[in-house]
Amino acid sequence: MEACVTMSFKQPPVIPSLPRQFHGKWNKKSYHVLRELGRGANGAVYLATQGGVKRAVKVGGESIDILMEVNVLKSVQQGRDSQVGPLLCDVDDLMIDGKPCAFYAMEYLEGEQLDRYIRQSGTEWVAVMMVQLLARLDVLHKHGWVFGDLKPENVIVTRADKQVRLIDFGGVTKLGNAVRQFTEEYDRAYWHAGDRRAEVSYDLFSAAVMMVRLFVDRQTWTSSLGEPRQTVWLCDIIRNSDGLYPYRVPLLKAFHGKYASAGEMRADMLAILRELTVAAPRQQKQARKRTSGAGGMGISGLFVASLLLLAGTLYYAWFM
């Protein structure tokens, strides 16, 4: 019996390491392990080849956790064209030290983690990626699932066609249940903006926080994470960021759970993105001026006005 599955401090979690070569007990497919790709809360993902094709293989300390993920992945597979996450290729057992251990193999998505991609390619990609991400979420939600643990680390931008895909389905939860797994920085409850019930608005909240996160560097982000955390603090960042400011309305609406679907938020973002692209040259100049001087005051005032408007119609908790 592995009683201490999550000894995370002194001892690494008891995630079995894969032998360099193995084959499944039931389906008899054989895998060559190339390297470890990463570790999540439930297990480790390895890059392997099977029949000459690259696959991502996940194993975990407890088979049941792995099988639960498969259960979710399978039900999302129905929309094959939707490209929410990786395709599921194989579910099987392998023997490690004489004990059966469940694993699954999925399509290997070659690409970059979203935050790394933005760092390399620039913040003008953020809104484009957000629009794509919201489309993926919309599909997931329509299948009755909430992603739960939404964060840049769980979003991949494929190298070939720059498509956003979700990875790590450990947090995916049936609508209405309690979110299975989350990360504090993107968790609605941690920001005192609601509970952890799996709702469309839970994912949209995380998405909005993620967008803000992608615009600031790591240091600003971590150094400013004071207690207690409140969305007002995120609004300060939005107000002071040229890149985020145009998106203030959809972001605020997401913070306050005002969207009924990811599609709605996507449409709002897309409209702003289009407008910005058309008006790009002139707007940028204005944005520069805004940070200081009278122009800044004017637009800050506008911002405050939009806040008040929202506060009035939306939520009681604004000044909390």
Place this chain on the structure above:
Amino acid sequence: MKEATLRQILVVTDGCSNSGMSPVAAAALAREQGITVNVIGVIEKSELGEKGETEIREIAEAGGGLCDIVYPQQLAQTVQMLTRKAMTRTIHQVVHKELKEILGDSGIAELEPQKRVQVAGMVDELGEKSSLNVVMLVDTSGSMKPKLSAVQQAIHDFSISLHSRSGRSRMAVCSFPGKQKYLDVRIPWTEQVEQAHHITGDLAMSGITPTGPAIVEAIALFDHGKLPQSLSERYAGTESDDHEDGSLRDHVF
């Protein structure tokens, strides 16, 4: 199965017990009565030492639960994660046992993966729908003082997680050592902790850490009635259990 109630004790501590019966025996006693014991070690740097680490692991093992050792800032998330995983495990064990009766000795392992995926989905759903009762048992001996604000936050946070479940959830919070008894009930059974309670006020700061006796007293908080005579004689030592049960009930209800 649908009406299942899961019972857990979650011990939050930062060191070794040094008073009363062995906490490992106490955890075994809890498990005997259908209560899972999980343990989280909260440490500032690496003050826990091998002995404390071993004890934490042994308590969880004997109590059929899980353990983790974390920094104070990780506490809130760890509480939620550990509780959920322990629940899944308990339900999985029950399902496993049932399937064993149908399928023979090897039980679920003999099922093909696709079928087991369905079982996993069912376990997940049962976990969400079942009732859950958790007693959080917080070590408030002197060395815990700097970590108590993190504990307080974790308590509040945990109550949000519980509240988000579909199944009925209750939690109670106790601190040990207590003033007169081995533990004090800080927050009696409740469905939602409205705000971070101040458990830091008037704490019995002392050098003793009676983890074992505190676990035994926490068992009494579950509406099980008294300990079976034979077990109470074997484990409870000189203390009279009737007396303990009585006064705890007064605290709670």
